[in-house]
Amino acid sequence: MKKLLLVPVLTLASSLCAMAADDVAKSPPAAPYQQVSKLVKLPDFLPGMGQLFVDPTTLPAGPFLAYDHDGKLVSTIYMLPTKDLNPDKSFDNLAAPGGNVDHVDVYYNAGHPGVEEPHVHVVLWHVAAAGEESVAK
Template identity: 70%
Template sequence: MLIRTVLTASALALAAVPVQAQSVEKAPPGGAYKKVSELVKLPDFLPGMGTLYVDPKTLPAGPFLAYDHDSRLASTIYMIPVEDIQGQKKFDNLKTAGGTVDHVDMYYNAGHPGVEKPHYHVVLWHVSKADEARVAK
C-alpha cells in the first residue's frame, strides 16, 4: 500500500513539472541522449513504448524519451527501481522533456536489459489515450 501511495504521489508531481528548454519533439533528440538499442541489447522499437532515447548519465531512472514510428515524441518514461522506492529514496527535479502531459500510467517491470532490477515504469504520456496506439505495434 505504501508503494502505491508513493508511486501515485510521484506520478502526480511529475505531471506538473515544466518543460525542458531543449526541443525533443522529433527523434533523434539532441544533446547527450543516445538510442537505447545502441546502448543495450533491445530492439529499436518496443511495442507499447516506442523507440527509446536516454542520457546514459541518468540511468537507471531516466528520463527515457519514447518516440512513435514517425519519430514523434509520445511519452517520457522514468524507470524507478523498487529498492529505491522501498528505501524511500528521494527523486528531486524530475522533468518531462515533451511539454504537456495528457495522462500518467505506472506499471511494474521485473527487469530488462539496461534496467535489470525490478522497477516501475512511470509513463508521462504527451499524447491522448487514443493516440497511445502510435506505439502499440
C-alpha cells in the first residue's frame, strides 16, 4: 500500500516543479522578482547574460533569472561572494527556478553595480550550449 501512495506524491512533486518553471519561463517573471536594471545602474540587457531579474531579498547571491531578447528564460545565475567561499560558509539548497539544467558554467567576476565585491558566477543554463548565442549580443 505504501508504494501505491509514493507514485502520486512523486507525480505531484514533478508537476509542482514543472509549474514553478512555467511561472518564470517568460519575461517578466512574477513578484518578488524585479528587473535588475531598475534596481542598479546596469543596462537592460547584458551581453553574455541577458536581461536579469532578481528577488532583492536574496542579494547578493540570487538567484538571478536571465532572459534572451525574446523574453525566454535561458539561465539561472548565482553570484557568490569570494569572501564567503571558505570552510565557515556554505550555500545549500540553491534552487533552479527555471527547471531542468543542461549545463553549468562557473567563472570569476571582480564586481559590478549591484554586486560590487569580487564574486563567482555560477550559471545554470536551461538551454543547450548552442542556445547561449541568444544572449551573446
